[in-house]
Amino acid sequence: MSTIVNVPFDLLQPIFIHLPDRRHLSAAALASRAFNRAVTPLLYRRLDSRVKRNILHHPSATLLKRPELAQYVWHVTETGAVQNLRQVIPQITEDIVAALRLCTNLTSATWVDDTSTPEANFLPILDVLMMLPLRELTIRTQYDPGERVWARLNTIQGIRRLSVWSLEWGPPRVLQGWADLLSSSLTHLELGRCAGVPATILVSVFMKLPLLQELCLKGAPSAAIPAIIACLPNLIALDTEYLGSGNYRTPLTPLPRLQRLTVQTGSVDIDGPQKLWTWMRILLPHQQTLKSFTLNAFAVHGQITIPRPFIVNLTDRHGKSLQDFAVGVAQLTLETVSYMCSTCPQLATLECSVASPDVDSIAKAIEAGHNLRTLTLHVSWIPDGSVDLPPRFEKHLGPRAMYADFSHLSSEGKVTRFTEEQARALMLQTRLRSIGIGDQSYTGRWVHRERSAEVTQDIGEEENVVLEVVGDPFV
Numbered sequence: 386m387s388t389i390v391n392v393p394f395d396l397l398q399p400i401f402i403h404l405p406d407r408r409h410l411s412a413a414a415l416a417s418r419a420f421n422r423a424v425t426p427l428l429y430r431r432l433d434s435r436v437k438r439n440i441l442h443h444p445s446a447t448l449l450k451r452p453e454l455a456q457y458v459w460h461v462t463e464t465g466a467v468q469n470l471r472q473v474i475p476q477i478t479e480d481i482v483a484a485l486r487l488c489t490n491l492t493s494a495t496w497v498d499d500t501s502t503p504e505a506n507f508l509p510i511l512d513v514l515m516m517l518p519l520r521e522l523t524i525r526t527q528y529d530p531g532e533r534v535w536a537r538l539n540t541i542q543g544i545r546r547l548s549v550w551s552l553e554w555g556p557p558r559v560l561q562g563w564a565d566l567l568s569s570s571l572t573h574l575e576l577g578r579c580a581g582v583p584a585t586i587l588v589s590v591f592m593k594l595p596l597l598q599e600l601c602l603k604g605a606p607s608a609a610i611p612a613i614i615a616c617l618p619n620l621i622a623l624d625t626e627y628l629g630s631g632n633y634r635t636p637l638t639p640l641p642r643l644q645r646l647t648v649q650t651g652s653v654d655i656d657g658p659q660k661l662w663t664w665m666r667i668l669l670p671h672q673q674t675l676k677s678f679t680l681n682a683f684a685v686h687g688q689i690t691i692p693r694p695f696i697v698n699l700t701d702r703h704g705k706s707l708q709d710f711a712v713g714v715a716q717l718t719l720e721t722v723s724y725m726c727s728t729c730p731q732l733a734t735l736e737c738s739v740a741s742p743d744v745d746s747i748a749k750a751i752e753a754g755h756n757l758r759t760l761t762l763h764v765s766w767i768p769d770g771s772v773d774l775p776p777r778f779e780k781h782l783g784p785r786a787m788y789a790d791f792s793h794l795s796s797e798g799k800v801t802r803f804t805e806e807q808a809r810a811l812m813l814q815t816r817l818r819s820i821g822i823g824d825q826s827y828t829g830r831w832v833h834r835e836r837s838a839e840v841t842q843d844i845g846e847e848e849n850v851v852l853e854v855v856g857d858p859f860v
Contacts, residue, residue, distance in 0.1 A: 465498030504531030529555020550577030
């Protein structure tokens, strides 16, 4: 009989890489010499430093004692918080720098610093990183790292992924002076603070980054976003904010064919910010390209309601390609949910807010979602008879409203609980495997009978397989 002990060594690491926790990897490394050889590179592939309860947890001591392990390190996370321990460990900076020099195969680094002295903390680390084959760099600080840090950063070449988030103080950093060196390599970029930067400067920077495929841009003028992404022909993912309407020239260059769009916005009006819906349609001019749409929106008074014309336009243009639709607490009617399920055959993830009298009405609304895997609904339970789903989906395209505010119908005294039995029934009738309705969430999976002896089971089509449904333990 074959066992994992007899598996060829070359196959062990591809197996162990799927272990979800370092503790499992550590246990496997102690099982045998062969396992240890396979698991050790995985254990040291990512090393993080942190200070917890005034106790330093840092891998530098291990690497200095066993320098042969440094060859396995691909990613490190360093934090400025360790510098607060210099009075207790005077040589802490020297030890970290010495250990970092040993990691000659390092390709990715993250610097996190919420202290008031990020420049002094980061400079020794940065001097070492500049000598390594760095391809990915993340900088997250409370305060601007300082001019000396940026002067060094502006000389680094070959970065493919870059993320810069400085929350307070100092000028916004938008790669001025660095974009030229990154032009031939950068494909993924996050700029966390662009507020106050003129649109012309942003456009001039992004014109030098034609290889960008994914962009996260916060604080940029909304009116300039079309002109910015028009400079990026390879862009497929955009994460940005809608900060209100404005004036900026319409780009003459075609916009990229976005596959993923994430927008964050807020409003005092439940109808949403003015011109938001038109602005998002402008970003998506092509047909059947969008796979994922995410809207993180809030209203000071009530819930933002997504209007009918936007849904119709989105499904007309991208219904055949759309796989994930997540709008958080933004409200749709059950009519709209059923319409989307029928016009988006690839839809696998749906998250929104709805008003419903019961779970059966929700089940009826999603019955056309044959490929739905994940359903998350924030529900306002309303009196029976308040929602009437049309018998034919064609009625959605008529004058009948696809959106409405049901908040005035919400019954505070009505309590509807989504039960495990209802979740199991939905999963057996559909492809859903993760369902959250109201405050209750359940996940399901097919398992062998002997693996689910202590949980409620439902026998599937094969005698030795059952559907295991588990509720969220934190609810």
